[in-house]
Amino acid sequence: MKFIDEAKIEVVAGKGGNGAASFRREKFVPRGGPDGGDGGRGGSVWAEADENLNTLVEYRFAKRYQAKNGEKGHGADRYGAGADDITLHMPVGTLIRDVDTDEIVADLTHHGQRVCLARGGKGGLGNIHFKSSVNRAPKHATPGEEGEARSLQLELKVLADVGLLGMPNAGKSTLISAVSAARPKVAGYPFTTLHPNLGVVRMDENHSFVMADIPGLIEGAAEGAGLGHRFLKHLSRTGLLLHVVDLAPFDETVNPAEEALAIVEELRKYDAALYSKPRWLVLNKLDMLNKEEAEARAAAFLEQIGWNHPAPDDRFEFDMTTPRLFKISALAHQGTQHMVHQINRYLIEKKRLAAKAVAETMKQVETDTSVFKAE
Numbered sequence: 001m002k003f004i005d006e007a008k009i010e011v012v013a014g015k016g017g018n019g020a021a022s023f024r025r026e027k028f029v030p031r032g033g034p035d036g037g038d039g040g041r042g043g044s045v046w047a048e049a050d051e052n053l054n055t056l057v058e059y060r061f062a063k064r065y066q067a068k069n070g071e072k073g074h075g076a077d078r079y080g081a082g083a084d085d086i087t088l089h090m091p092v093g094t095l096i097r098d099v100d101t102d103e104i105v106a107d108l109t110h111h112g113q114r115v116c117l118a119r120g121g122k123g124g125l126g127n128i129h130f131k132s133s134v135n136r137a138p139k140h141a142t143p144g145e146e147g148e149a150r151s152l153q154l155e156l157k158v159l160a161d162v163g164l165l166g167m168p169n170a171g172k173s174t175l176i177s178a179v180s181a182a183r184p185k186v187a188g189y190p191f192t193t194l195h196p197n198l199g200v201v202r203m204d205e206n207h208s209f210v211m212a213d214i215p216g217l218i219e220g221a222a223e224g225a226g227l228g229h230r231f232l233k234h235l236s237r238t239g240l241l242l243h244v245v246d247l248a249p250f251d252e253t254v255n256p257a258e259e260a261l262a263i264v265e266e267l268r269k270y271d272a273a274l275y276s277k278p279r280w281l282v283l284n285k286l287d288m289l290n291k292e293e294a295e296a297r298a299a300a301f302l303e304q305i306g307w308n309h310p311a312p313d314d315r316f317e318f319d320m321t322t323p324r325l326f327k328i329s330a331l332a333h334q335g336t337q338h339m340v341h342q343i344n345r346y347l348i349e350k351k352r353l354a355a356k357a358v359a360e361t362m363k364q365v366e367t368d369t370s371v372f373k374a375e
Contacts (some may be wrong), residue, residue, distance in 0.1 A: 005156040005196075007059035008099065011118045014042025014067040014083045016144025019124035022075030023137070034131050034138055035077045039123030042147045043067030043083035047115050049108035053091040054198070056156050067118075070144060073126045080123060088117070093159040093237065099151040109159070117152065121145030155233070158196050160212035161347055163238035165267075167259045170244045171284040173197065175330035176213045179340050203344045212238060232270050239350060240343065241279040247297050248288040256297075257304035278346075280324045281307070282339065287329035298327060320349060 017039025024032025045067055065088060071080030090096075096106040096117065106115035122145045130138035164172040180199030202208040214235060235241060245260050268275040283301065286294045302325075312319050324342060328335035 005056060007056045007154040008063070008151070009059050009154065010064045010149070010151050011045040011088075012064070012066040012149045013044050013118035013120040013147030014069040015147050016040070016042045016121035016123040017070035017072040017080035018143045019126040019129075019141035020073035020075055020078075021127040021139055021141040024076070033136065034127040035075055036126030036128055036141050037073035037075070037077050037079040038126050038129075039073045039144045040070030040080035041082040041123050042070045042120030042144065044085045044116055044120040044147075045118040046085055046087045047094075047096060047106055047108065047117050048087050048089055049092045049094070049111055049113040050089040051092050051111040053089060054158075055091065056094070056154050059088075059090075059154055067120060067147065069147075070120070070123050072144075073124070073141070077126075077128060079126075082123070083120065085120070087114075090154065091156055093157050095155045095157060097153045097155065099153050105150075105152065118148040118150055121147045157233050157237050158198060158212050159210070160198060160238050161209040162201075162211045162240045162242060162343055163235040164211065164213045164242050164244055165235065165263060166244035167246065167263065170246045171330045172213045172244050175242075175244060175282070175284065175328075175336070176211050178330045178333055178336050180211060201340055201343075203340070207344055207348070209344060209347050232267075232274065235277075236271065236274055238277070240346060241277050242282050242343075243279055244282045244284050245301070246285050247283050247294070247301065248285040255304075257301050260301075260305055278323070280326070280343075283325070283327045284330055286327055287332040287334060294327070320346065320353070 019039050020036035022034065022036040024035040026032060045065055065086060067086050068083040070083050073080045090108055092108055092111055092113075094106075094108045095104065096108070096115070097104055105117060106113075108115070124142040124144040127138045127141045130140065132138075164176065166172055176197060176199045180201045197213045199211050199213070200208055201211055212235070214232070243260065243263065245256050247256055249256065264275075264279075283298055286298075289297065307325070309322050309325070312322055312324055326335055326339045326342075328339060330336060
């Protein structure tokens with residue numbers, strides 16, 4: 001299936017049915033009075049997040065979604081039937097924006113989340129509602145309301161805990177295939193990855209996390225060069241970035257340090273929030289070098305990029321602020337297990353701190369409320 005992460009659609013809710021202006025006419029009932037029923041409600045258009053979908057390809061060609069109108073009211077106090085709603089199933093992570101106002105209509109972040117995109121019009125009132133002591137034979141009814149209509153921009157941002165970034169052919173696809181069940185295309189040439197790939201890294205029965213691999217970036221990506229700029233948005237929801245660097249490029253004229261710094265600069269240009277996310281460094285393809293050469297290249301690389309972070313001590317409390325460094329070979333599975341264990345520790349600690357912050361906030365709110373009541 002082709003990966004589509006953007007689409008533009010039009011949604012139109014149904015019009016409410018008109019109310020009826022009718023009078024009761026029966027034998028032996030000379031003054032039956034008004035009996036016109038109300039019109040039915042028009043159908044609404046809803047969006048629902050579905051974890052079984054991972055692309056917006058369904059909305060690439062079908063552009064208009066319109067609900068049916070409500071049925072008009074009838075005599076004999078019969079109300080018109082309401083129209084059925086229609087539900088558009090979208091991948092989790094879809095951001096829905098109003099094209100005309102640029103308003104964010106919905107951000108579908110969890111499975112089963114439902115949001116009304118266009119509300120159906122109310123049915124009109126029948127003349128039975130307008131009878132009074134001074135108007136015993138009302139001859140008017142109200143028309144049904146028009147349904148809402150919107151032009152919407154759909155933008156899919158994949159939900160992942162960890163995002164991989166780096167130059168083309170840095171080994172990101174090999175890495176995600178080494179630590180998860182994902183099987184992206186892997187080849188010995190740049191730009192093999194043409195769309196994001198997701199892989200679930202399972203640690204044990206109770207712990208796992210999602211890793212996202214996006215197409216490689218090149219210098220100028222923030223201005224539209226290459227493919228990666230179209231997919232940088234998919235890293236915006238990740239909690240941790242892994243910057244994968246090829247320490248053994250085939251082209252000896254390539255400087256890994258210059259490429260790594262160029263990637264960091266592209267992040268800064270593209271989005272300050274993305275640039276400020278926690279970012280760990282992964283030196284890859286060390287299996288292609290002997291031990292002495294690998295250590296020498298790693299040391300030279302770290303000096304050129306100005307890496308001045310001490311190696312963390314894994315025996316003690318996990319450090320959430322210091323960037324971490326890993327020297328691995330994704331192809332040979334060297335160092336990958338240690339890396340994913342450290343990532344898992346980081347994500348667990350991050351969730352614990354977030355839960356602690358929420359609990360402290362709730363406690364403070366309860367304290368403030370009790371003080372207010374006492375006063």
